[in-house]
Amino acid sequence: MMNDKDKVDRVKKIFEHYRTSGDWDITEEEYDKFCDWVAYLKDEHIVEINEEIYFVVLGTAEDGLPTFANTVLLETEKLKNKKAIVFLSPLVFRWDLPPMPSGHPAYPLVHEIAHGILRREPKNREERDFFELEADELVKRWFEDP
Numbered sequence: 786m787m788n789d790k791d792k793v794d795r796v797k798k799i800f801e802h803y804r805t806s807g808d809w810d811i812t813e814e815e816y817d818k819f820c821d822w823v824a825y826l827k828d829e830h831i832v833e834i835n836e837e838i839y840f841v842v843l844g845t846a847e848d849g850l851p852t853f854a855n856t857v858l859l860e861t862e863k864l865k866n867k868k869a870i871v872f873l874s875p876l877v878f879r880w881d882l883p884p885m886p887s888g889h890p891a892y893p894l895v896h897e898i899a900h901g902i903l904r905r906e907p908k909n910r911e912e913r914d915f916f917e918l919e920a921d922e923l924v925k926r927w928f929e930d931p
């Protein structure tokens with residue numbers, strides 16, 4: 786499964802502000818990977834995700850070490866109308882895919898996005914397990930044929 790380059794380029798434009806604003810301290814390669822993963826989603830879902838989710842992406846700093854934490858100034862303006870914040874750890878970019886649970890190349894990212902869209906806060910282990918399945922169900926639906 787491969788993305789077409791135009792779509793990946795469009796996604797890169799949509800999320801560019803995170804890099805130019807300095808919120809994401811990630812390498813070019815990691816940014817490419819992020820955008821490639823997002824580009825697996827249908828356009829309608831990319832629009833929805835961009836509107837509803839604020840991303841905090843931690844990557845690999847220039848010295849080659851992972852960025853373990855970042856102080857991101859979450860200005861009210863940036864979070865306005867967002868439903869959730871999705872944090873991605875640098876590990877996400879180090880996973881070599883496949884195999885992931887769903888076998889989908891974009892799985893680690895879209896699974897977290899699904900949690901953000903569903904806005905669940907588990908109160909116990911049972912609920913957490915259920916919300917994991919629920920997120921995967923949503924991911925499945927996103928990749929179903931129209």
Ligand SMILES: [Zn+2]
Pocket residue numbers: 896897900916917920
């Ligand atoms: Zn999960």
